[in-house]
Amino acid sequence: MKRKQITSNVKEYTVEEQIELLPYLLKVMSKSSRNSVKSILTRGQVMVDGQMTTKHNQPLAPGQKVEIQSNKTAINVSKLVGVSILHEDDDIIVINKEAGILSVASEKEKDQTAYREITKYVKRSHPENRIFVVHRLDRDTSGVMMFAKNEETQQALQSTWNESVKERLYTALVEGKVRTESGTISSWLTENSAFRVYSNPTDNGGQHAITHYRRVQANKDCSLLEVLLETGRKNQIRVHMEELGHPVMGDKKYGATGNPLRRVGLHATALSFLHPRTGELVRFEAEVPQIFITRSK
Structure with a gap:
């Protein structure tokens, strides 16, 4: 063995x-x-x-x-609150973040965060241990998120993110029945002074965003979609689902009519990337919330 x-x-x-x-x-x-x-x-x-x-x-x-x-x-x-550890080695910690937990504190927000929880966790082993932010999830999005355990790993991941990350798979529960089995949305995204992101079908100087989706199951009220990001722009899935005519459930900022889940229906299901130390392709997955599955049956 x-x-x-x-x-x-x-x-x-x-x-x-x-x-x-x-x-x-x-x-x-x-x-x-x-x-x-x-x-x-x-x-x-x-x-x-x-x-x-x-x-x-x-x-x-x-x-x-x-x-x-x-x-x-x-x-x-x-002892962790709002997060659970999916994987840990000398270079990275991969977690499953719950909805409602900030990834990192902002100037205005001093609430509990995933960063704070994992920092407390690593410092229990040694008070000088630290973690480093690699990427973020929206507060109301649950699922797979990664921190680096040293600055070299953080820089390696961030500088090669587009090349190293091979899969960013999300699960979205959206309003209404999506008629097409699969599709791709391509547009240019721009953000206004109120921090709302807008989509334009032609190049207007914004960031090009490409989202692929596949319908997993649906009823007359909602649809469960697998969403694969080709690009990773701010609020990309939320904006593109609104553009599709099926806003993410609970996402009132981008067109949702109600919030029966008491959260946004978006979950980061899987993240696949080349490990910064070994070069090995690794994949981490967080189970889709059961409420997404039962509501869309």
């Missing part, structure tokens, strides 16, 4: 055969008792391909990564 130490608090193993999770853990932790291994699993100290799991019978396939966190690390993670 292949084993790699990611940090002093996390051990990573690469699966080499088809096997269920508990038997695999018993195998790699052969010096621990069965009860202690089961406790580690129950406490949420085990991650498979960056996703925490407590399922004893979760099937594993060759090539999958299994991470085992120390109890101290697991306790730190359990």
Whole structure:
């Protein structure tokens, strides 16, 4: 079996055969008792391909990564509010941010933020630890977001963002039934003094924005869409969904008529990019909120 130490608090193993999770853990932790291994699993100290799991019978396939966190690390993670960790290594922390949580504090906003929560988390290990902003999600958008753990990684990711990021997949719950199964919206976006972004079909000096969408399911009231960004402009999906005639549910700034979800119906589902240290293509995914699925059935 292949084993790699990611940090002093996390051990990573690469699966080499088809096997269920508990038997695999018993195998790699052969010096621990069965009860202690089961406790580690129950406490949420085990991650498979960056996703925490407590399922004893979760099937594993060759090539999958299994991470085992120390109890101290697991306790730190359990203290997080509004965010959960999908993956951590020496260079990056990938999180699932809840809707309603700011990515980073602004001059006017001093509320709880994802940045503040993850900063507290890394400082529990060492008071001089820091995190660095790579990109942001809107306050009411949930899902996958990444921080760098050092300035070199931040600069590497930001300077090569368009080349390094291979997939930015969102899930949008929009008003009304979208008739076309799939489509592409291309326009130029400009922002006014009131911070509202407008779309223009021709080049008016704004930023070119391209959004691809696919209908997953729909009823007469709303549609669930997979949205793939070719460009990443401010409020791009929200503006383009309004232009499509199907504003994102709850997004009154861009045409929504109501807010039955008590949040904006937008979720960053997956982020795929070249890891700045290894060059390996990595992909992180945050489960689509169940309310999006049930409401659009």
